[in-house]
Amino acid sequence: MNNDKALVWIKLAVLLLLFGFAGAIGMGALAPWIFGIDLSSPESLSSASKLAMLTTGTAFTTAIIFLFRKFADKKPVTSMGLVDNRWFKMSLVGLGLGGLVQIIVFLSLSLIGNYKMNSLSSLPAIIYFAAAAVVAWQEETLYRAYIIENLKIYGDRFALIASAVIFVIPHFSGRGFSNPAEYISIFLFGMVVGMAYLRSHSIFLPLGFHTGFNFFEDILLKTPAEISGAGFEALSWVALGAVTLLLLTFLERYRSKF
Structure with missing residues (x-):
């Protein structure tokens, strides 16, 4: 062993x-x-x-x-949660929940007057969506489907935490340490999508969540907000926490089907 x-x-x-x-x-x-x-x-x-x-x-x-x-x-490759006859529903639910995190952040910033979105780019939304989906697929197949499955030898809890820590490492590139809270956000995000993978036994729920999160960030939050980096991350934690409760409710409701 x-x-x-x-x-x-x-x-x-x-x-x-x-x-x-x-x-x-x-x-x-x-x-x-x-x-x-x-x-x-x-x-x-x-x-x-x-x-x-x-x-x-x-x-x-x-x-x-x-x-x-x-x-x-x-x-078999199929042991990484890639075969799921509920794939469309899982993807759609994940997409909505991931997008909801960014929508909550956007609305909160708008309501307190710290953010005003510029006009959207003329770039077709499909390009944004495709890029978000490709990045999500790349990261979910590695950090969740592969790494979690291999680290399960230590138990699910260790696999979840370790995969989230490993997920943070490549995100250091180009960011520096001016806003350490950003790395906490990345870790928490890794925990949420990792939990979604472990509880659903499917890559499609975290894949949809990751895609929705990235896509709505691209179209809603590219303009710098008039708020400190730590303040923005704290707001993101609240939004992520609220949506995580919805995710847990969904997983609990459909637990017998997983």
């Missing part, structure tokens, strides 16, 4: 390295070659080009995860 526990961490370390490498190859080499994207001026890339690069990178990282599950773990 101890050897198995040590092996889990070795596999995770190798997977994370390959995950980063595969994403970089897919985005930085293969996508430009397939779609004829010129990387000489990254700041001038169109949204469609960025989406194509992101999607290609995600396809590569997904392949790495699936191959690891099948050959390193010697378990």
Whole structure:
């Protein structure tokens, strides 16, 4: 058993390295070659080009995860919550709850007079949604479906907390430490979607939640609010907590069906 526990961490370390490498190859080499994207001026890339690069990178990282599950773990890919005849309902409920977090934050800021949304971008909403969904898929397949499943050897509670901690690490890039509360928000988000995965036994509920969260953040909260970073994060915690109660109510109501 101890050897198995040590092996889990070795596999995770190798997977994370390959995950980063595969994403970089897919985005930085293969996508430009397939779609004829010129990387000489990254700041001038169109949204469609960025989406194509992101999607290609995600396809590569997904392949790495699936191959690891099948050959390193010697378990079927379907054991990561990917087969669910309630997938549409789970996705839709998650989408609504994830979006509700950002709507609560947006309305709260608007009511206290600390936020005024600029006119929406002319960029089609489908581009925002597609990008949000692709990012959510990439992160949920890794941090929830794969990492939680492997860390269950330590128990569900440990798997949940550890996966949320690991989820925070890559988000340090480019953020710095000017607003430490932001990392608490990322950890709490990881806990919520991890709980959704563990309780529903399906990737589609956290996938929908993550997509809705990202999508509504993109269209509602891109304008800086006239509030401190810590204050904004505290408001986000309240909104996330309120929606988590709704999520728990949903999971409890349908517990017999999971």
